[in-house]
Amino acid sequence: MLDYAQLSALAAVVRTGSFEQAAQQLNVTPSAVSQRVKLLEERIGAVLVVRGQPCLATEAGERLCQHVEQVALLESSLRQGLPGLRPESRPVTLRIAVNADSLATWFIPAMAQTEGFLFDLVVDDQDHSAEWLRRGEVVAAVTSHGKPIQGCNCHPLGTLRYLATASPEFVKRWLPDGLDERSAARAPCLVFNRKDQLQALWLRRALGADISPPVHWLPSSQAFVDAALAGLGWGMNLETTVEEHIRAGRLVALEPSEPLEVPLFWQQSRIVGPLLADLTRAVLNTARAMLSPMPSLA
DSSP states (O other): OOOOHHHHHHHHHHHSHHHHHHHHHHSSOOHHHHHHHHHHHHHHHSSEEEEESSSOOOOHHHHHHHHHHHHHHHHHHHHHHOTTTTOEHHHHHEEEEEEEHHHHHHHHHEEEEEEEEEEEEEOTTTTHHHHHHHHHSSSSSEEESSSSOTTTEEEEEEEEEEEEEEOOOHHHHHHHTTTOOOHHHHHEEEESSTTTOHHHHHHHHHHHSSSOOOEEEEHHHHHHHHHHHTOOOOEEEEHHHHHHHHHHHHHHEEEEOOEEEEEEEEEEEEETTTTTTTHHHHHHHHHHSSSSGGGGGO
16 A cells, blocks of 8 residues: 555655755655655655656656546545545646647636646647547647547537748748749748647648758747747748738738648546536637637537
C-alpha cells in the first residue's frame, strides 16, 4: 500500500520544482519533505526525483505524480455526491492539453468562467494533443481528433480559420509575380515548431506540390503576427488576429486566399466527467461563440 503523505510530498516537489517550495505548500519542513520522498524512493526501489533547479520527475516519478492527481480528482468528484466529506484544503489541479492558438484566443475566457480549480496547461499542436489523453497524462484536451479516445467523451467546438499572410513589402520582394513553385521555394516561411504542418498543407493545396521553403522557427502565436508585419516571412495566421491588419493594408492574404480551416474538439475523461461539467460547459459555450462553425454544423 502506498503512503499518500509520501506521494503528496513527491507531487509537491515536482509541481513546485523545489523541496523548499513543496515544504511551504505542505506546511512542513524541507527536511520532512526530503525524508518522505526518500522513503518513497526506497519503497519503490527507484529514483523518483532528479534534484536540481528545478527538480524534475523521473519516468517512475511522473507515473506516481499522475496517480496522485487522478486520486485527487476522483476524491473531489466523490465529494460532490457526498457533501459530508471533509472539504479539500486546496483546489484540485486540472491538467489539460491545448494548442497554442486556442490558448492565445478563446481558451482563457473559458477557464475564467470556472471556479474552484487550478490549471496546469500543456501546450501542444492540435494534431498531437490527444496523445496526452491516450497516455493518461491529462484529463482533457483541445484537439483536432474528432473520434472519441477510449474512455473519453468528445464534443465538437468549431473551427480555427487560418489565412496565409505576409506584409506588402514581403510580397513585393519575394512574390512579385505571384506564388508559384519557384517563388514558394525561395520565400522565407514562418513555422511554429516541428509539429506545425499548416504552411506545408496550404502550399500543397495551393500549388499541388510538396515544397520545402526556407523556414523561420517561431514558437509563439503573437510572434507569428509580428514577424509577418515585420516582413520576416509569410505564415498561416489566425483570421481573427490579422483581419484588422489586412483591412488597414499592413498585411495581405496570399493568393489563393481561401482560408484553411482546422476543426477542434473537446475530449475529456469520463471518469471525472461530473467534476468537469462546469468547465466543459464553459469551454463549449466560449468556443461556439468565438470560433467559426464547423461546415457540418453550419
